[in-house]
Every structure is written in C-alpha cells, then in structure tokens.
Amino acid sequence: MSEQDYLKDISEIKNLMNRSSRFISLSGLSGIFAGLYAIIGAAIAYFFLFPDPDEYLMVHSVNFKALLALLAAIAILSIVTAYIITTQRAKKNNEPIWDATTKRLLLNFLIPLVTGGIYIIIKLNSQHYGLSASLMLIFYGLALVNASKYTIGNVKYLGYGEIVAGLICAALPGYGFYFWIFGFGLLHIIYGSVMYLQEKRSV
Amino acid sequence: MGIIDNINKVFDHRIRLGIMSILVVNEDADFNRLKELLDVTDGNLASHLKALEKEAYILVEKQFIGRKPNTRYSTTKLGKAEFTKHINALEKLIKK
Numbered sequence: 263m264s265e266q267d268y269l270k271d272i273s274e275i276k277n278l279m280n281r282s283s284r285f286i287s288l289s290g291l292s293g294i295f296a297g298l299y300a301i302i303g304a305a306i307a308y309f310f311l312f313p314d315p316d317e318y319l320m321v322h323s324v325n326f327k328a329l330l331a332l333l334a335a336i337a338i339l340s341i342v343t344a345y346i347i348t349t350q351r352a353k354k355n356n357e358p359i360w361d362a363t364t365k366r367l368l369l370n371f372l373i374p375l376v377t378g379g380i381y382i383i384i385k386l387n388s389q390h391y392g393l394s395a396s397l398m399l400i401f402y403g404l405a406l407v408n409a410s411k412y413t414i415g416n417v418k419y420l421g422y423g424e425i426v427a428g429l430i431c432a433a434l435p436g437y438g439f440y441f442w443i444f445g446f447g448l449l450h451i452i453y454g455s456v457m458y459l460q461e462k463r464s465v
Numbered sequence: 466m467g468i469i470d471n472i473n474k475v476f477d478h479r480i481r482l483g484i485m486s487i488l489v490v491n492e493d494a495d496f497n498r499l500k501e502l503l504d505v506t507d508g509n510l511a512s513h514l515k516a517l518e519k520e521a522y523i524l525v526e527k528q529f530i531g532r533k534p535n536t537r538y539s540t541t542k543l544g545k546a547e548f549t550k551h552i553n554a555l556e557k558l559i560k561k
Contacts, residue, residue, distance in 0.1 A: 268555050271482055275552070278486040282494070282502050362498055 282363070289351055290461055292344035293420075293454025299343075300446035303336040304439070336446075363412060371409035374401055395438030399428030399445040420453040471554035473547055475520050480505055480513045485540065485548045488523060493539040514538065522547060 311325045311332070378401020382394055406421030424445050431441035476482050483503045487494055494502075500510055517523045522544030526537045540548070 265559060268558055271479070272552070272555055272559070274479070275482060275486040278483050278502060279490045282487040282491055282498075361501070362494070 290454045290457030295343045296340035297450030367412040375405040395442040396432040473551040488540040493537045
C-alpha cells in the first residue's frame with residue numbers, strides 16, 4: 263500500500279468513529295429560538311400572571327396553572343423547533359436522524375432532566391416553590407453536560423453555565439425569575455449565536 | 466525492527482479497519498448497525514467479522530430480541546491494543 267492509501271485509511275477511521283458515536287450537533291439556530299421563546303414566555307408571565315406585591319402566588323390558583331401551561335408551551339415549542347431544524351439539516355447532509363447514537367443521546371439527556379422535573383413537581387405539591395427556578399437550571403445543566411458526551415460541539419459549556427446560574431440562584435432567594443430568564447433566555451441566545459457563527463464559518 | 470512490523474496484516478482491509486474503528490468507540494454494535502455504517506453487503510461483512518473473531522480481536526454475542534436473532538459485537542482487550550498499535554504505525558509511516 264502506498265502512503266496515499268494509508269492517509270485515506272486514517273481519514274476513514276476518523277470519519278467512522280465520529281459518525282458511529284456522535285450525534286450531529288443541534289444547530290445554533292435552535293438555541294437562539296429556545297432563548298427567544300423563554301424570554302417571550304417570561305414577559306407574558308411577568309405582565310399577566312404574577313400576583314400583586316402584597317399577594318402570594320397560590321399553588322391551586324388559576325394563575326399558577328396558567329404559569330405551568332406557559333412553561334410547558336415554551337418547552338414544547340423549543341423542542342419542536344429544534345427537531346424541525348435538525349431534521350432538515352440532517353436530510354440535507356444525508357445523515358440518519360434516528361439511529362443508535364440518537365437514542366443514547368436522548369436517554370442520557372432525559373435521565374437527569376426527568377429526575378429534576380419529577381422532583382420539582384413533588385416539591386410544588388408540598389408548597390415548596392421557592393427553589394424551582396434554581397432546580398430547573400441545575401437539572402437542565404446536568405442533563406446537557408451528560409448528553410454532551412454523545413454530541414459534537416460545545417453543548418457542555420452551555421450546561422456548565424446553567425449549573426452555575428442555578429447554584430447562584432439558589433444562594434439568592436427571591437431572584438429566581440431573573441435567573442430563569444438569564445439561564446433559559448440569555449444563555450441560550452448567546453450559545454446559539456456563537457454556534458451559529460461557527461457553523462457559518464465552517465460551511 | 467522496522468516500523469512495518471507494527472502494521473497488522475489482519476487490519477489490512479478497509480472493512481476490517483472500519484469494523485474496528487466503530488467498535489473501539491462504542492460499547493458494542495449489532496450486525497445491522499455495522500452494515501448501515503459501513504455500507505457493505507451481508508456476506509462481505511460476515512466474512513470480515515469472522516476473520517476478526519478468529520484472531521480474538523472481537524467478541525460475538527448472540528441473543529434473541531423477541532423472536533428475532535440479534536448478534537452484538539464488541540472489541541476484546543487484545544483487539545483494542547492491536548488496533549491502537551496499528552494506528553500508531555500508520556501515523557508514523559505517514560509522518561516519515
């Protein structure tokens with residue numbers, strides 16, 4: 263075999279290693295959209311759903327249920343957007359979407375996330391909602407760091423950011439709302455923009 | 466001893482190299498997954514898997530998922546070590 267053949271061998275080895283173990287990264291655009299949804303959602307909550315300063319937010323009030331519905335809507339919109347953008351890109355690059363790597367990625371992402379979600383719901387049922395924002399940030403960050411082992415790209419840095427934001431948020435009670443906007447809104451937009459610029463440059 | 470000694474004859478084939486590349490970075494992979502990634506025919510893949518199994522570079526595990534037979538492949542310690550040696554030798558050859 264000639265030198266050329268060996269070079270081809272090596273590049274093929276690298277290609278196969280990446281394709282077989284790493285899910286294509288989520289595009290930066292989906293991060294930007296997720297951040298925008300979070301900020302719009304937070305604005306709606308701030309102007310329409312928050313109780314007056316001399317009132318308490320009650321767990322069984324209509325406003326509280328509306329708040330939960332709003333959170334669910336933000337999450338679903340973000341997921342649907344990410345799914346559509348990722349599918350289109352994968353189709354364009356002729357990459358399979360739903361293979362063993364994707365399944366592993368999702369499983370590793372969902373384990374911390376669902377654990378955190380259930381924990382927050384249990385806490386809400388016993389009127390402990392003070393730390394919800396912090397817990398959401400921390401568990402979401404852990405889910406990202408855990409899933410990042412199976413992706414190309416820098417999603418783990420977003421995860422670290424969310425965890426740090428969540429911990430600071432836990433230390434400063436009463437500011438959960440603002441940390442939530444920072445973590446789910448601003449961090450997503452920053453991360454998404456950086457990724458988007460990188461994608462543009464590499465194309 | 467020349468560098469060429471570390472070039473492993475068993476790996477001197479695109480498909481075998483491909484199989485090993487996939488298995489060293491994954492815990493295991495089944496037959497269809499390997500086929501899909503390498504884009505080869507059943508018979509071709511099977512014969513190369515046999516060759517690697519004969520050298521004890523990979524481990525073959527047969528099981529049933531429901532009623533369908535499913536075969537999972539993973540690397541052995543020996544296979545991983547030999548593959549690393551081979552890659553290092555390739556890289557040295559190129560750099561020379």
